[in-house]
Amino acid sequence: MRIYCAGPEVFLPDPIAAADRKKKLCARYGFEGVxxxxxxxxxxxxxxxxxxxxxxxxxxxxxxxxxxxxxxITPFRGPSADVGTxxxxxxxxxxxxxxxxxxxxxxxxxxxTMRSLKVPAVRAADNRLRDADGMLIEEWGIADNLMLESxxxxxxxxxxxxxxxPEVRYTDLRGFERCLARLRETVRK
Amino acid sequence: MRIYCAGPEVFLPDPIAAADRKKKLCARYGFEGVxxxxxxxxxxxxxxxxxxxxxxxxxxxxxxxxxxxxxxITPFRGPSADVGTxxxxxxxxxxxxxxxxxxxxxxxxxxxTMRSLKVPAVRAADNRLRDADGMLIEEWGIADNLMLESxxxxxxxxxxxxxxxPEVRYTDLRGFERCLARLRETVRK
Numbered sequence: 001m002r003i004y005c006a007g008p009e010v011f012l013p014d015p016i017a018a019a020d021r022k023k024k025l026c027a028r029y030g031f032e033g034v035x036x037x038x039x040x041x042x043x044x045x046x047x048x049x050x051x052x053x054x055x056x057x058x059x060x061x062x063x064x065x066x067x068x069x070x071x072x073i074t075p076f077r078g079p080s081a082d083v084g085t086x087x088x089x090x091x092x093x094x095x096x097x098x099x100x101x102x103x104x105x106x107x108x109x110x111x112x113t114m115r116s117l118k119v120p121a122v123r124a125a126d127n128r129l130r131d132a133d134g135m136l137i138e139e140w141g142i143a144d145n146l147m148l149e150s151x152x153x154x155x156x157x158x159x160x161x162x163x164x165x166p167e168v169r170y171t172d173l174r175g176f177e178r179c180l181a182r183l184r185e186t187v188r189k
Numbered sequence: 190m191r192i193y194c195a196g197p198e199v200f201l202p203d204p205i206a207a208a209d210r211k212k213k214l215c216a217r218y219g220f221e222g223v224x225x226x227x228x229x230x231x232x233x234x235x236x237x238x239x240x241x242x243x244x245x246x247x248x249x250x251x252x253x254x255x256x257x258x259x260x261x262i263t264p265f266r267g268p269s270a271d272v273g274t275x276x277x278x279x280x281x282x283x284x285x286x287x288x289x290x291x292x293x294x295x296x297x298x299x300x301x302t303m304r305s306l307k308v309p310a311v312r313a314a315d316n317r318l319r320d321a322d323g324m325l326i327e328e329w330g331i332a333d334n335l336m337l338e339s340x341x342x343x344x345x346x347x348x349x350x351x352x353x354x355p356e357v358r359y360t361d362l363r364g365f366e367r368c369l370a371r372l373r374e375t376v377r378k
Binding site for chain 2 (some may be wrong): 008010011012013026034048049051052053055056057059060063077078079080081083084086087088089090091092093094095113116117122124126130131133134135136138139140141143144145147148149150151153154170184
């Protein structure tokens with residue numbers, strides 16, 4: 001049973017080593033981890049734009065062959081998850097995959113968004129928090145944009161929140177492993 | 190023929206007015222614009238978390254009823270698109286929808302990412318740009334994470350880039366209208 005492992009680890013200095021660590025953990029729980037790294041894809045003779053398109057379609061094909069997705073939604077260059085990861089979660093959800101996720105930052109989405117703003121948010125006349133552009137800061141008490149969490153919940157998945165030291169924010173796999181444990185329970189039922 | 194209109198307009202001070210503007214433009218091009226606003230959904234008696242989950246599932250149902258999606262991927266609180274929008278693009282792509290997108294910021298993803306960093310990026314020994322966490326800054330010459338653009342291209346959609354004054358970044362609809370024109374051409378073929 002194949003699991004697609006989504007997340008910003010593809011941007012780490014050694015994405016192949018990061019992929020191997022996830023694959024090994026998947027195997028320990030009885031699953032096959034699918035963790036695309038660009039090195040697996042033949043990009044010979046392609047322009048940078050063509051290469052990017054090829055990688056994206058390769059990733060989509062990988063997701064189509066999986067029964068579940070475990071997404072690392074640790075905030076990436078802003079208060080939210082990596083958008084490529086969010087895209088893959090939506091893609092997997094539409095295909096009926098079980099969508100699980102973990103984040104290595106447990107602070108609420110509202111808090112993170114507030115802290116990321118250059119100009120402090122204000123509570124407007126309608127009693128809602130708004131940034132300097134007048135854009136709403138949501139206060140649902142959830143971990144990221146509601147589309148992500150709603151897809152996780154509806155798919156029968158789970159969201160695991162951990163707090164780790166900043167230097168291992170993109171490499172700590174305790175949340176990933178907790179997702180694997182939950183998935184094994186789900187499959188056994 | 191229904192089009193799902195995705196984007197961060199739901200966070201504007203008057204999301205219903207923003208939705209109406211998009212719906213009117215869709216009608217002018219012979220389409221029905223589907224622009225979910227929370228006000229349409231019965232959230233009575235739900236906790237904030239339950240309400241968020243209900244809204245997300247309502248949005249997924251809306252996408253299932255459409256043949257195309259036009260996503261506003263204007264950068265939102267960081268160098269990338271709103272993650273909810275990215276999720277919806279992946280969701281639509283997996284269902285076979287035509288995925289079109291526009292951004293009101295034409296600067297490249299690489300440039301925007303560089304400018305968003307608190308600590309300047311460095312070109313590492315492998316000749317790749319990396320941020321202070323060692324995470325790669327991609328240089329594909331595209332507008333956002335490759336999953337988004339690859340999905341657009343593979344679906345037969347298009348990406349329209351505009352540059353608008355900052356104060357109308359989330360309301361200018363010229364890019365949206367250009368997507369509608371392209372979609373009408375596609376449908377007529």
